[in-house]
Amino acid sequence: MDMEPYKHDQRCPVCGSKAKVRDLTERDAYYIECDDCGTFELNDMICSGDISEKYRLRSCLYYYFRQNKDAFSTRKIVPQITDIEPGKEADLTRFYLVYLKEVSVQSLLQLFPQNISDRIAMIMVNLGNKVKYFGNTFSIEYNKDEPSYYPLFFLDENYGAETIKTQFDEMLRILKGHHLIAESNSNLSCYKYKLTLEGWALIEGYQKSKQNLPQGFTAMWFADEMKPAQFAIAKIVQECGYMPLSIDLKEHNDQIVPEILFEIRRSEFVVADMTGHRGGVYYEAGYAEGLGKPVIYCCREDDFKNMHFDLKQKSTIIWKDEVDLQERLKKRIEATVGKRQTS
Ligand SMILES: [Zn+2]
Structure with a gap:
């Protein structure tokens, strides 16, 4: 079974709900407005399913969009999902009165659960989002509705596309067996489930313990001369093992927009490159420190003399060139927040 076709029937390529889909031929991308996932731009390659990790990716997208919810209605910056590797330049232009922030496929895949307990918890979070309230049910009509649930279940095509249905059935059985969901008024052709008290408690516990995305936010001066450092x-x-994110403030006249604070709040750590000594970068680093997030300070060697006195006391990566920056940043991340194991 494959992902549902959507291109011309106006369905969200991530969740399958009805959505407004605009074909941006000039950008090789689609601009999607989905009531459930929010607004986003998706690179053509991803839409056409022409990538090897489509089930994993679709699950990661589904989960990612639902962690975005509180910023939904007012957001001016929408994610642009690209298959461009970090280090290459994406086309982040202003469009439909919104700004785009680049999120790469490789980076999104870092969201895929790394062990079975995370996987079960994340599936339950998805199911909780789906049914929304205590007592509500979700129903799966046999041999018909399953594919629309696949994105909620973190199925892994690395075991072969033919195993997807087996994985799904087994996971449903596990959720039932552990009393996280219970059948409710099922009949022969259609299963109805509701989340149990244990199920809701698991969701609550998981959301309390995992308030952050595995994301590393970069605050820096977005001048052309800094591009190589940004990519590094x-x-x-x-x-x-983290999702890199930076939001270029040039278009906003260097104003701190709410989206930036939101992204810092849900990041594991912040890399603050002080080169150029922009007020915004100092502000963002201070904001992150105030939230108790690890902040890794960097500054290009020839500009360190201009660093604000208070911050000169901080342990800073004073780098000569991008190669130097990469090597030392890697060691610093490993020493402060640790390298994440990825599946
Ligand atoms: Zn959607």
Whole structure:
């Protein structure tokens, strides 16, 4: 069984709900407005399913969009999902009165659960989002509805596309067996489930313990001369198992927009490159420190003399060139937040 076709029937390529889908031929991308996932731009390659990790990726997208919810209605910056590796330049232009922030496929895949207990918890979070309230049910009509639930279940195509249905059935059996979901008014052709008290408690516990995404936010000066450093940082953050994210403020006249604070709040750590000594970067680093997030300070050697006195006391990576920055940043991330194991 394959992902549902959507291209011209106006369905969200991630969750399958009805959505407004605009074909942006000039950008090789789709601009999607889905009531459940929010607004986002998706690179054509991903939409056409022409990538090897489509089930994993679709699950990661599904989960990622639902962690975005509180910023939904007012957001001016929407994720642009690309298959461009960090270190390459994406086309982040202003579009439909929104700004785009680049999130790469490789980076999103870091969200895929690393062990069975995370996987079960994340599936339950998805199911909780789906049924929304205590007592509500979700129903699966036999041999018909299963594929629409696949994105909720973190199925892994690395075991072969033919195993997807088996994985799904087994996971459903496990959830039932552990009393996280219970059948409710099922009949022969249609299963109805509701989440049990244990199920809701698991969701609550997981959400309390995992308030962050495995994300490393970069605050820096977005001048052209800093591009190589920006890419170097993104590359290392990803190599360490985290999702790199930076939001270029040039278009906003260097104003701190709410989206940036939101992204810092849900990051594991922040890399703050002080080169250029922009007020915004100092502000973002201070904001992150105030939240108790690890902040890794960096500064290009020739500009360190201009660093604000208070911050000169901090242990800072004073780098000569991008190669130097990469090597030392990698060691620093490993020493402070640790390298994440990825599946
Ligand atoms: Zn959707």
